[in-house]
Amino acid sequence: MFGKGVRAVDHLDLDINDGEFMVLVGPSGCGKTTALRMLAGLEEATEGDIMIGETRVNDVPPKDRDIAMVFQNYALYPHMTVYDNIAFGLRLRELGGFFWQLTHMAEAKKIKADIDARVRETAQMLSIEHLLERLPKELSGGQRQRVALGRAIVRKPKVFLMDEPLSNLDAKLRIQTRAELIRLHRRLGVTTIYVTHDQVEAMTMGQRIAVMSNGLLQQCDEPTRVYNEPANKFVAGFIGAPPMNFVEGVIKDGWVEAGPVRVKLKDGHPAIALNGQAVTFGIRPEDIYHAEGNVSIPVSEANTFEAHLDVLEKLGAEDTAYLMVGDQPMIATLDPAHPVAVGSTAKFAFDLDRIHIFHGEDGVAVR
Numbered sequence: 001m002f003g004k005g006v007r008a009v010d011h012l013d014l015d016i017n018d019g020e021f022m023v024l025v026g027p028s029g030c031g032k033t034t035a036l037r038m039l040a041g042l043e044e045a046t047e048g049d050i051m052i053g054e055t056r057v058n059d060v061p062p063k064d065r066d067i068a069m070v071f072q073n074y075a076l077y078p079h080m081t082v083y084d085n086i087a088f089g090l091r092l093r094e095l096g097g098f099f100w101q102l103t104h105m106a107e108a109k110k111i112k113a114d115i116d117a118r119v120r121e122t123a124q125m126l127s128i129e130h131l132l133e134r135l136p137k138e139l140s141g142g143q144r145q146r147v148a149l150g151r152a153i154v155r156k157p158k159v160f161l162m163d164e165p166l167s168n169l170d171a172k173l174r175i176q177t178r179a180e181l182i183r184l185h186r187r188l189g190v191t192t193i194y195v196t197h198d199q200v201e202a203m204t205m206g207q208r209i210a211v212m213s214n215g216l217l218q219q220c221d222e223p224t225r226v227y228n229e230p231a232n233k234f235v236a237g238f239i240g241a242p243p244m245n246f247v248e249g250v251i252k253d254g255w256v257e258a259g260p261v262r263v264k265l266k267d268g269h270p271a272i273a274l275n276g277q278a279v280t281f282g283i284r285p286e287d288i289y290h291a292e293g294n295v296s297i298p299v300s301e302a303n304t305f306e307a308h309l310d311v312l313e314k315l316g317a318e319d320t321a322y323l324m325v326g327d328q329p330m331i332a333t334l335d336p337a338h339p340v341a342v343g344s345t346a347k348f349a350f351d352l353d354r355i356h357i358f359h360g361e362d363g364v365a366v367r
């Protein structure tokens with residue numbers, strides 16, 4: 001709770017397993033950074049418990065939580081080389097002061113050698129070994145970001161907190177570093193909480209992902225589960241690109257009636273019981289097929305509709321089609337092997353096993 005009544009994170013109830021890679025994802029301003037800062041001890045939680053292992057850490061100062069955080073707005077020490085930036089925390093933690101070092105020369109030497117090995121190993125992991133002697137101002141944004149990562153990794157903490165650590169990298173480097181981080185996690189096995197607003201990053205990196213909106217946890221599950229069984233309309237629309245299509249409608253005698261879109265619910269579908277109630281019908285673009293092509297799903301009156309193909313984006317492996325169903329826009333991912341001409345009207349079909357129905361009132365998935 002911030003002053004002025006801002007409740008940035010509301011009852012975030014999240015159990016993260018030991019050694020897990022958990023991704024916290026949500027739109028800008030939903031409270032991701034605040035949640036991480038509370039874990040790190042940089043922000044106080046107004047209520048609730050924050051536990052690391054068996055220990056309640058609400059009152060443990062940040063430096064004693066054995067957490068390494070990579071900040072969204074990280075800062076490197078400008079007057080130190082990359083090497084010293086990475087080594088700094090370790091030296092502070094593991095080496096005594098000047099006089100201690102004088103009186104414990106052999107021990108200090110051993111620690112220094114160990115620090116040196118760790119710095120070099122980390123730099124190699126992040127492909128920055130050739131930059132160790134440079135100053136931050138002599139690096140690109142992406143290189144600086146990797147140094148900031150290195151500073152956290154080198155400490156081998158109990159928990160990593162990473163706040164959009166790849167945001168400054170270009171597309172190629174981001175994908176590369178993404179894979180690097182996954183490999184790193186597999187190797188070190190350190191519990192990691194990774195924040196991003198990028199749902200692709202969330203899907204590809206997370207062992208589980210926690211979707212947040214407006215300070216509230218919406219769903220926490222394995223990526224495929226979140227994708228295939230979104231808990232509500234927000235999650236359904238947030239995860240997946242191009243996004244899920246939504247059409248407002250009502251349930252009537254086993255059908256979803258949504259203007260020009262009519263879908264017969266399969267026998268036993270729980271939404272059949274909502275006769276007369278308002279619902280949102282949801283379908284992902286890849287679950288719409290050109291019904292006149294060679295489709296892998298059964299096609300009948302129960303799942304077909306006619307649409308005008310407005311715009312077609314050819315992406316190579318697939319086509320993204322912008323359809324108009326009456327005055328209802330809809331996006332479909334189509335197989336280029338069965339093309340539909342732009343400007344023509346054709347029959348399309350929904351995969352009835354992959355439709356989503358949400359309660360009209362609160363958007364909660366009907367199960």
Ligand SMILES: Nc1ncnc2c1ncn2[C@@H]1O[C@H](COP(=O)(O)OP(=O)(O)OP(=O)(O)O)[C@@H](O)[C@H]1O
Nearest residue numbers: 002003006008027028029030031032033034035197
């Ligand atoms: N110190 C503060 N005082 C008051 N309100 C704050 C403070 N810090 C953050 N907030 C508010 O809390 C909410 C959550 O902010 P937070 O930084 O956690 O969002 P975020 O999910 O990390 O967003 P982004 O993706 O843009 O980084 C926002 O509405 C923000 O304006």
Ligand SMILES: [Mg+2]
Nearest residue numbers: 032033034072
């Ligand atoms: Mg943030």
